[in-house]
Amino acid sequence: MTSGNKVSKREFLNGDEAVAYGVRLCRPNVVSVYPITPQTIVVEKISEFVANKLMDCEYIHVESEHSAMAAAMGASMVGARAFTATSSQGLAYMHEMLHYVSGSRFPIVMMNANRTLAAPWNIFGDQRDSMAQRDTGWIQVYVENGQEALDMIIQAYRLAEHEGIYLPVMVNLDGFVNTHTYELVSVPSQKEVDEFLPAFVSKNAVDFNNPRSYCMSASTEWNMEFRQQQHEAMMKSKKVIESIDREFGDKFGRYHGGMVKEYKCDDAEVVMVTTGSVSGTSRLVVDSMREKGLKVGLVKLRFFRPFPAEYFRELKSRVKAVGVIDRNLSFGYEGAVGSEVKSAMYDSCGSPKFIDFIAGIAGRDIKKDDIELMYNKLLNLSRGQEEAELQFIGMRWQE
Amino acid sequence: MSKPQIVKYKMPECKKDMPLGPSSEAGVIIEPNAGWRVMKPIIDNSKCVMCLRCWLLCPDGVIDREKGILEIDYNFCKGCGICSRECPQKAITMVKEGKQYD
Numbered sequence: 001m002t003s004g005n006k007v008s009k010r011e012f013l014n015g016d017e018a019v020a021y022g023v024r025l026c027r028p029n030v031v032s033v034y035p036i037t038p039q040t041i042v043v044e045k046i047s048e049f050v051a052n053k054l055m056d057c058e059y060i061h062v063e064s065e066h067s068a069m070a071a072a073m074g075a076s077m078v079g080a081r082a083f084t085a086t087s088s089q090g091l092a093y094m095h096e097m098l099h100y101v102s103g104s105r106f107p108i109v110m111m112n113a114n115r116t117l118a119a120p121w122n123i124f125g126d127q128r129d130s131m132a133q134r135d136t137g138w139i140q141v142y143v144e145n146g147q148e149a150l151d152m153i154i155q156a157y158r159l160a161e162h163e164g165i166y167l168p169v170m171v172n173l174d175g176f177v178n179t180h181t182y183e184l185v186s187v188p189s190q191k192e193v194d195e196f197l198p199a200f201v202s203k204n205a206v207d208f209n210n211p212r213s214y215c216m217s218a219s220t221e222w223n224m225e226f227r228q229q230q231h232e233a234m235m236k237s238k239k240v241i242e243s244i245d246r247e248f249g250d251k252f253g254r255y256h257g258g259m260v261k262e263y264k265c266d267d268a269e270v271v272m273v274t275t276g277s278v279s280g281t282s283r284l285v286v287d288s289m290r291e292k293g294l295k296v297g298l299v300k301l302r303f304f305r306p307f308p309a310e311y312f313r314e315l316k317s318r319v320k321a322v323g324v325i326d327r328n329l330s331f332g333y334e335g336a337v338g339s340e341v342k343s344a345m346y347d348s349c350g351s352p353k354f355i356d357f358i359a360g361i362a363g364r365d366i367k368k369d370d371i372e373l374m375y376n377k378l379l380n381l382s383r384g385q386e387e388a389e390l391q392f393i394g395m396r397w398q399e
Numbered sequence: 400m401s402k403p404q405i406v407k408y409k410m411p412e413c414k415k416d417m418p419l420g421p422s423s424e425a426g427v428i429i430e431p432n433a434g435w436r437v438m439k440p441i442i443d444n445s446k447c448v449m450c451l452r453c454w455l456l457c458p459d460g461v462i463d464r465e466k467g468i469l470e471i472d473y474n475f476c477k478g479c480g481i482c483s484r485e486c487p488q489k490a491i492t493m494v495k496e497g498k499q500y501d
């Protein structure tokens with residue numbers, strides 16, 4: 001066990017367990033969770049920690065995800081550091097509470113195991129669940145492996161509780177590919193994490209010496225002012241995300257890139273934008289295509305909200321074509337990430353050469369061959385050939 | 400006095416005055432809450448025998464007895480008329496709001 005040790009220790013963990021270890025190191029006062037595949041291991045592991053007295057927290061078995069978030073909100077309201085975790089149907093069920101928490105400015109951290117939504121019923125991974133929560137006022141980060149998951153749980157609390165931010169943070173792991181894959185994960189010592197993440201002293205908590213009304217209604221005359229306040233905190237968080245990640249990198253030796261992480265983009269002619277687990281596979285494809293002399297690069301989008309629009313505005317001027325791998329689909333338009341990337345790159349000089357690839361829905365593998373095909377389509381586009389702007393990749397049949 | 404007091408509340412005048420999320424000082428009532436009253440109860444203290452039935456039955460708790468006579472807080476009285484109907488002495492009359500009275 002790492003508790004009390006002064007140095008990091010390497011453990012063989014799956015993504016869910018890495019999240020649980022990260023949560024333990026953050027010393028939350030309250031954990032309120034409801035189990036759902038593929039998040040269940042997080043719940044099991046934390047309850048095991050609590051039962052074995054390795055974690056000192058109130059562990060609340062709730063009757064639903066809506067209650068999980070409501071209990072976390074109540075805990076945060078009395079100044080507790082609160083954690084919850086969910087996935088898919090559960091995330092959809094707590095949708096109402098997501099707005100309550102962000103609107104009331106409670107810095108709760110939640111892990112979400114990205115899984116598709118029914119119907120048709122399916123328990124496997126895609127990002128339709130969290131992308132559908134885009135406008136709930138939650139900061140959203142997508143991680144690609146257990147190490148980044150553990151690190152981002154720790155960073156998420158620093159970010160959420162940062163003065164002037166006070167927004168909830170959702171840490172997203174691709175269902176099964178991340179949550180159930182075992183890897184060596186460096187688990188920092190409790191001492192190091194305590195130094196990085198001090199105990200939470202809420203500026204937005206009930207205080208008997210200074211009684212306030214919480215979660216009150218705000219009339220038409222005042223409501224918009226609160227919304228602007230939320231938006232400005234979200235915009236401000238972009239710089240805070242970068243600075244926390246750098247500080248984390250200096251202390252723990254792992255810098256994750258802040259808002260986005262580039263791979264071989266310096267001289268790239270075409271780049272692919274990825275989120276989560278497909279980023280690792282895509283880097284292998286970039287390497288093999290680079291060996292053939294093809295100037296391809298990769299941008300791992302880490303934060304979806306706030307959205308790094310400035311980055312893509314600048315990226316447009318140095319590449320010939322941009323693709324996005326979307327593990328989600330907004331029926332009737334295109335992928336959610338694709339829409340954002342495209343709109344960020346659009347200016348008076350016209351829109352960039354762009355393809356939005358829909359792939360990996362409901363756990364379908366995004367194979368190296370698929371990714372190479374996508375890169376080749378981008379290269380074709382950059383050379384002036386016609387390519388459809390929205391393409392489904394990895395289908396059973398092509399029309 | 401136990402009845403609610405109107406406390407002057409300084410509304411935010413710029414962004415920096417805004418609270419962190421929707422919260423505000425507790426235990427204050429920032430404005431009268433009687434705007435929809437149509438009929439207004441008037442107590443004739445010469446008829447009142449301080450039986451306190453109205454004080455007990457007022458659903459908004461706006462009848463005050465602390466000065467030894469009964470007084471109605473018109474900032475919060477909604478004009479429901481229960482006090483007038485229940486008064487055994489017929490000491491409370493309902494008067495149309497806005498009319499002149501002594």
